[in-house]
Amino acid sequence: MGTDQRDADIQAVYNHMQVITRRANARSRHLAEPLTFVEHSLLRFIADTPGVRAIDIAEAFSLNRSTVSRQVATLIELGLANYDETDAGRGRVLVLTDHGHQQLATSAQVHREVVTDRLTGWSNAEIASFAAALIRYNDADSK
Known part of the structure; x- marks a missing residue:
């Protein structure tokens, strides 16, 4: 594979990852209480x-x-997370509220259903290969 083809394939991966994110955001807006x-x-x-x-x-x-502090404050304002007051020894530990667990589960279920639908017709081997490629891709960031 030439450099031009590799660059084109990398651009295609990037473009498709953007589409995945954009569609996930659009799906979230259809929930009664959408999560960003x-x-x-x-x-x-x-x-x-x-x-x-x-x-x-x-x-x-x-x-x-400061960015994370503002985002955490928003989660707390929305009743999705809180500080665990029982664990004061290690700083301000964050935990999900019951509402946070419920919203996360609902949001994740919607996204999982879409992935399941999109993989209809794929063989078990193709799904396993795709999962392995995504794991490899995401693990590269931690090295």
């Missing part, structure tokens, strides 16, 4: 990372602390 892409991302990270603090989010997402 940022809200969904932060809630997922908090849910998946017990003991996480805002500073940990800033580091993991390579964001400025």
Whole structure:
């Protein structure tokens, strides 16, 4: 494969990733209480990372602390997250509220259903190969 073809393929990957994100955002707007892409991302990270603090989010997402602070304040205002007052030893640990868990589950279910629909007709091997490629792609960021 020549350099020109590789560059064209990389551009195609980038373009299709943008389409995926844009469609996910559009789907979210159809929920009764939609989560923005940022809200969904932060809630997922908090849910998946017990003991996480805002500073940990800033580091993991390579964001400025003040940016994360504003985003966390929005999550708290919306009743989606809160600080765990029982864990004062490690700083201000974030946890999802019941409402946050519910909203994240609803949002994730909508997105999963779309992925399931789009993979209709794909063989198990094709799905496994696609999953492996995405895992490889995402793991490259952590090295």
